[in-house]
Amino acid sequence: MKKSILLIAVFLSSLNVLQAQKLDIIPRPVKIEQEDKLFVIPLAVKIIVDKKMQKSASYIASDFFKNTGINATVATGSKYGKNGISFLIDEKLDLPNDGYKLTVTQKGVLVKGKSSNGVLNGFQTLLQICSAKDVKKGTIPFVKIEDYPRFEWRGMMLDCSRQFFDKQTVENYIDWLAAHKMNVFHWHLTDDNGWRAEIKSMPDLTLKGAWRGPGEVLLPSYGSGDKRYGGFYTQQDMKEVVAYALARGIDIMPEIEIPGHSRAVTASYPEVGCVTTQETKSVQGExxxxxxxxxxxxxxxxxxxxxxxxxxxxxxxxxVAGDEVNRANWEHCPKCRALMEKEGYTDTFQLQNYFFRRVEKIVAKYNRKTAGWNEILKGGEINPNTLISAWQGISYGIESAKKGYETIMMPGQFTYFDMAQSENERGHRWAAITDTKRAYSFEPIPNNDLTPEQQKMIKGVQGALWSEYLDRPARFMEYQSYPRIAALSEIGWTKKEDKNWDDFYGRLTHSHLQRLANMGIAFRDFPPTAIYKDGSITVTPPYEGAIVRYDTQGNEPTRQSPLYTNPIRTKDYENYQFRTFFNEVVASPAVKVEKLPVANWNTSKVEVLNISENISEHIDKNGIWYLTFVPTTDESISGAVKAVSLFENDKLIQTFSDEKTLKSKPRLRFLIENYNDKNTYRLDFTVENKEAKESSAKVNFNCSPYLEPEVKVTSSMVENPKFPISNLADYNPETYLRTDVACANGDWILYTFTNPVTTAKIDVLTGIPHHPRFIINNGFVEYSYNGIDFIKGDDFDYGNASIYPKQPVKAVKTTITGTNNEPLMAGQDLRINP
Incomplete structure (x- = not known):
């Protein structure tokens, strides 16, 4: 009996060792076996690097030191060194080229790969084991790993045109990709806003086209301001970066943006462009x-x-790109029209196809293959060896694969990391709000739409980071990249059946965020959740051990803000913000307090749901309240909402009888003027699901933090009819003004209130919501108590300005003192604080 108890105790003890030593490897390996024994790394450890990998030897030595603190002796060879660490190539290994086997025993560490890249992937796994939170420094658990990637192409694109990143930053980025077993760096070197690659046969491409600002051939854009901005990579720089990447197992695919997105070229060499007097604009307004x-x-x-x-x-x-070409230029160009007539073309897509077939031949002449964005499939046949980057959506990747082209899946809805990560963060929104969880959910092979043979045309997956809005804050490029690239790495590497968000998130937050910090990455941490109920704010940290701080005045918490430890009793929950802090440079976005939904539904039937909810506990003050219907998932958007009514003590306050689709995310405005805590409130509405598709939503009811007084807006500038000036008077944060031309010295926008407004502060915002584009660079805001005499307020700083009136305000005026050097100007609703 005692012997049995002892055996059980030993067994449980070994389990504890295994559980304690979580390895937290990202991306998750195919097969891993672990023992409860440790290899202690000798302080004078010797590393053997296969002589075929001489170019990677110094990299292996330096990164091993960074992760272990042990300065190893490195030698090249082809035999396993006992009690040391060996990295060897075995071309007979029964694994894909990027696969590896890693074994740790009492004899030491052996990493074998079929290729040098396979060995380097094993090296990255070894570094992650050494840096796992539960692994004692200087030791390596006994493991046996067999691992290989799901896809041969695992890429990431960085746009260095809109914002210029110096050589060291690019090399850092490559290091971080290598750490995640990514193997292609797509280097976006040219675009409208800067040509970054030295071309000796065309020196003006960098002498002129690499710079923008006053007196330059390119106007300021994307936050570069009224100063000379830019830079480029010399040919020596680029050759050095290529060698740097190859030593880390990464190939670099350069991109030349043609025939569109080429303002840097046509500004430097005007003869390259079409001869036309028509000023047609591209999607970006160029x-x-x-x-x-x-x-x-x-x-x-x-x-x-x-x-x-x-x-x-x-x-x-x-x-060679091919995306978003402004083909209208060709329609007005005599040379392009003559070519169309000569070739018998009936539309400009055929002209685009002609261009790319010519370019493909040039690329093939230099023993290279062509890659391009999915638009190059339009207008006719192209070379069957051309690689298609499917960015506009999954359906475009399906189309490409069905046509027999090797395809890289990189839909903007999941893999464009310039997208905002939440509703309140900076970034694009045209594709989706893409946080790490959404990125991780992407499946590159649509099983139901492609045959097994067609599925083989999906060569891999790639992310992209366009840099329009990476100019600020500092290191925002890193914030937008990680940990989303960690999720991307697992999409590209790990078997579909082994992917699991909860498991990935556990590995990420237990060890991998610290690894990112150790690499010096200013990543985006995960925000907490703050819920208000029954007079208390309760905060849930995003993971165990997360540090959460808060602010009570509506500002972003700082590292000096109070630490959240227990629920907070308050009725002024709207003034609180919470934020996770990882270290001195890493934090989450600040989040406001949420209230629980007042209603919800979930159906996949064709049916009509009549919903009635007592929402008295959710209402606690007079004010403007907004009812929002938010689909639970991207797919749960079927159906329509109608007959939405709010009752106070069974008396109708307001009703909206018209039908609104759930897909449109309805936002309805209610005014509550007679609140007291004895009142009862009821919400009634109808959901009609007309198809047997998923309809699911949360219904939220929140009080606006701002005043919304009746206002008349006038301006000296001509509006774009699709974005009229009336948008500045609707207090809808999703609508805004666009002018038809850039603003100029002397332009103005005047807001005149029907009745003077008592307020502590008014913020005047310009540019597209969440985007620092089409902002006012030069100007100031004024305000008036009588509508006639004006007092100067703040100057515009990066598109925004504020006033702090001492009396009720009758009018607010935006006064512009110079051009914004952009195709147009955009303005938003005033934010009028109580």
């Missing part, structure tokens, strides 16, 4: 940014550019 397809000399220029690119970048692909 003019004259397209290569002339009918100008024969342009193909000689492209030949010389592509030749020089091929000399710098040994990777098999050169990306």
């Amino acid at each position: 003019v004259k940014n397209v290569w002339c397809v009918g100008r024969e000399e342009n193909y000689q220029i492209l030949d010389s550019i592509i030749r020089e690119f091929s000399e710098m970048f040994p990777f098999e692909y050169i990306h």
Whole structure:
């Protein structure tokens, strides 16, 4: 009996060791076996690196030291060294090229790969084991790992045109990709706002086209301001970055943006563009940014550019873009029209196809293959060896694969990391709000839409970071990249059946966030959840051990703000914000307090739901209240909401009888003027689901923190009819004003209130909501107590200005003192604080 108890105790003890030593490897390996024994790394450990990997030896030594603190002796060889660490290539290994086997025993550590990249992937796993939270420093648990990637292409794109990142920053980015077993760095080197690659046959591309600002050929844009901004990489720089990446197992695919997105080219060499007097604009509002397809000399220029690119970048692909081409330029160009007539073309997509077939031949001339965005499939056949980057959506990847093209899945809805990560964060929103969980949910192979043979055309997955809005705050590029790239790495590497968000999140928060911090990445931490109920705010940290701080005045918490420890009793929950802090440079976004939904539903039937809810406990003051219907998931958007009514003590306050689709995320405004705590409130509405599709939503009811007085808005500037000036008077944060031209010295916007407004502060915001584009750079805000005499307030700073009146305000005026050097100006609703 005693012996049995002893055996059970030993067994449980070994389990505790295993449980305590979570390895938290990202991306998750295919197969891993772990024992409750440890290899203690000798202080004078010797590392053997296969002589075929000589180029990676110094990298292995330096990163091993960074992760263990042990300065190993490194030698090249082809045999396993006992009591040391060996990295060897075994071409007979029964694994894919990027696969590896890692074994840790009492004899030491052996990493074997079929290729040098496979060995390097094993090296990254070893570093992660050494840096796992539960692994004692200087030791490595006995493990046996067999691992290989699901996809051969695991890429990430960085836009260095809109914002210029220096060589060291690019190399850091490559280091971070290597740490996640990514193997392609897509380097976006040219665009409208800067040409970043030295081309010796066309020196003005960097002498002129790499710079923007006053007196430059390119206007200021994307936050560069009224100063000279830019930079470029010399050919020596790019060759060094290529070598740096190859030593880490990463290939670099350069991108030349043609024939659109080429304002940096046409501004430097105007003859490259079309000869036309028509000022047509691209999607981004740029003019004259397209290569002339009918100008024969342009193909000689492209030949010389592509030749020089091929000399710098040994990777098999050169990306030639093809997205968002403003084809209207060609319609007005005599040379392009003449070419269309000569070839018998009936539309400009055929002209685009002609251009790319010419470019493909040039690329092939220099022993490279062409890659391009999915738009290049339009207008006719292209070379079957061309690689398609499917960015506009999953359906475009499906179309490409069905046509027989090797395809990289990179839909903006999941893998564009310039997208905002929550409703209140900076970033694009056209594709989706994409947090780490949403990114992780992406499945690159749509099983139901492709045959097994067509599925094989999905070569891999890639993310993209466009840099329009990465100019501030400092290190925002890192914040937008991680931990979303950690999620992307697991999409590209780990078997579909082994992917699990809860498991990934556990590994990420237990060890991997600290690894990111150790790499020096200013990543985005996960925010807490703050819920208000029954007079208390209760905060749930995002993971065990997370540090949460709060502010009580509506400001973002800082590292000096109070630490949250227990529920907070208050009725002024709207004034609180909470934030997770990881270290001195890493934090989450600040979050406001949420109230629990007042109602919800979930159905997949064709049915009508009549919902009635007592919401008395959710209402606690007079004010403007907004009712929002938020779909639970991206797919649960079927159905419509109608007959929405709010009752106070069974008396109707307001009703909305018209039907609104759930897909439109309805937002309804209610005014509560007679609140007291004895009142009862009831919400009634009808949901009609007309198809047997999922309809599911949370219904939220929240009081606006701002005043919304009746206001008349006038301006000296001509509005865009699709974004009228009346949008500045509707207090809807999703609508805004756009002018038809840039603002200029002397322009103004005047807000005149029907009745003077008592307020402590008014914020005047310009630009598209959440985007620092089309902002006012030069100007100030004024305010008046009588509508005639004005007092100067703040100057505009990065598009925003404020006033702090001492009396009720009758009017607010935006006064512009200079151009914003952009195609147009945008303005938003006033934010009028009580």
